[in-house]
Amino acid sequence: MFSHARRLRWSGEVHGYDIKIEGIADPAVDVGVPGGLALVGLVDRMVEGDISASQRARATVLEELGAESLVDAAAVFGNFEMMNRVAEGTGIPLPPQAVERQAEMMQTLGLYDMVKSQHI
Amino acid sequence: MVNDRVTTMSELANASVRVRDDLIEMEARSFAALAAPGDSLSGEERVALAEVARGLDANGRLEEFARHLYSNPATVAAEHVRKAANDVGDPQTVETIGIVARLSALDRLHTVLGVDPEPLPTPQPGPATGKITRGLKRRRGHVPMPPGPIPVSLDLIPSEAEAFQAMFGPLYMTEEQMGDPHFAREPGLNTPQLETIAARISMFNECFY
Numbered sequence: 001m002f003s004h005a006r007r008l009r010w011s012g013e014v015h016g017y018d019i020k021i022e023g024i025a026d027p028a029v030d031v032g033v034p035g036g037l038a039l040v041g042l043v044d045r046m047v048e049g050d051i052s053a054s055q056r057a058r059a060t061v062l063e064e065l066g067a068e069s070l071v072d073a074a075a076v077f078g079n080f081e082m083m084n085r086v087a088e089g090t091g092i093p094l095p096p097q098a099v100e101r102q103a104e105m106m107q108t109l110g111l112y113d114m115v116k117s118q119h120i
Numbered sequence: 121m122v123n124d125r126v127t128t129m130s131e132l133a134n135a136s137v138r139v140r141d142d143l144i145e146m147e148a149r150s151f152a153a154l155a156a157p158g159d160s161l162s163g164e165e166r167v168a169l170a171e172v173a174r175g176l177d178a179n180g181r182l183e184e185f186a187r188h189l190y191s192n193p194a195t196v197a198a199e200h201v202r203k204a205a206n207d208v209g210d211p212q213t214v215e216t217i218g219i220v221a222r223l224s225a226l227d228r229l230h231t232v233l234g235v236d237p238e239p240l241p242t243p244q245p246g247p248a249t250g251k252i253t254r255g256l257k258r259r260r261g262h263v264p265m266p267p268g269p270i271p272v273s274l275d276l277i278p279s280e281a282e283a284f285q286a287m288f289g290p291l292y293m294t295e296e297q298m299g300d301p302h303f304a305r306e307p308g309l310n311t312p313q314l315e316t317i318a319a320r321i322s323m324f325n326e327c328f329y
Contacts, residue, residue: 001322008315011301015312024319033312043320046232058234065309067137072309074232075143076317079291082225083270084325086284088193089201089217090273091262109323 002102005109008033025109035065042073137233140305146290147229147238150222153283155241158219159251160211160277163243166219170240173220174227181207182216189220194326201262211252211277214263218280225287251278292318 005024012019012033023031027040038060045057061070086092099106106112154170157163172183173190185204189196205213227237253276256264265273271288274281288294292314297303304310309317 001319001325001327004315004319004322007298008312008319011311011315014301015310017312019312024316024323027320031316033310033316035313036316039309039313039316040320042232043317043324046228047321047324055234058232065313066307068140068305068308069313071137071139071143071233072305072314073317074229075140075291076309076314077232077321078225078227078229079288080318080321080325080327081228082221082284082287082291084322084327085189085193085221085224086217086273087270087327088196089189089221089262090214090265091198091201091260092265092270092273093260 002098002105002109005105006102021105021108022110025111035061035069038064039073043077046077139233140290142290143229146287147226150226150283150287151238151241153279154219154222156244157246157248158215158277159249159279160209160215161248163246166215167240167243169216169219170223173223174237174240182212185213186216186220189217190224198262205263210263214265214274214276215280217263218274218277218284222284222287225291229291249279252276253278 001024005021008024008031009019009021015033017032019032020029021031023029023036023040027037027044030036031040033039038057042054042057042061045053048054058070061073103112154166155163156166158166161169169183169186172178173186175187178184178187181204185196185200188200201213204216230237256266256276258264259267261273263273264276266275271285272281274284289297293303293311301311
């Protein structure tokens with residue numbers, strides 16, 4: 001996730017967005033991309049698995065961002081379900097140096113201690 | 121819009137939600153690859169694993185592993201993978217990881233869009249090809265793989281690795297698109313929006329890359 005958070009910050013700056021990276025860990029904080037709360041809400045409701053809440057979240061993305069954006073969101077969601085299963089199944093290790101390299105991002109998201117305890 | 125009358129991706133593409141052609145084509149290729157003989161498993165075995173992953177009763181360690189990885193990946197530990205590998209072999213286990221992971225992507229794509237998962241394909245006849253990559257080591261992972269990032273981790277089974285890597289572009293971004301911070305699907309989401317979703321999902325999955 002840290003590589004994606006870094007890519008969000010990097011590409012968001014290029015687009016001129018005021019990125020609040022802590023919104024990745026805290027859904028109450030708007031990340032700062034157009035429709036960010038709707039996109040995070042879609043992910044959260046799908047993960048929770050409540051059908052009617054998921055339908056509402058889907059409708060919000062459709063209303064705020066359009067049908068093509070919903071398709072893109074569904075696709076990228078699928079991609080990371082796949083990547084997660086490959087990572088868990090193969091046990092591909094997180095390089096020890098990655099923890100230190102991404103320490104600043106981990107601390108911003110409040111996850112440094114947890115990641116360090118799991119991977120060092 | 122997405123509604124009860126729409127039940128498949130093909131129907132969805134014909135409805136008012138336009139599904140990109142590259143996604144439709146990717147899905148067709150992916151299901152064709154699932155049905156074909158793999159490098160260590162036959163087409164029949166591959167489709168059977170996909171059926172079990174989706175909920176059919178599991179019979180044997182490899183099928184139990186397929187079901188576990190599909191339904192609850194966060195609880196998959198080294199011991200689960202090793203038990204399957206000890207029972208059937210590393211190649212069959214890695215091929216199963218690829219099948220389950222790719223099926224998870226396609227099924228999630230459907231559920232987010234509010235449509236039913238695609239029916240599984242009819243298995244193609246013929247034996248496994250036997251083209252297994254030699255010389256890979258287990259290193260610190262659960263299965264033999266070359267050093268490198270997640271995209272190379274299925275390289276023990278070349279056909280499965282190829283099918284896996286072919287899905288990145290349509291589902292997320294190609295390597296070239298990832299290098300361009302201005303990349304945007306038009307109409308659709310741009311890089312910061314795509315990365316917002318990627319980061320949030322990865323946080324839920326505790327995928328700390």
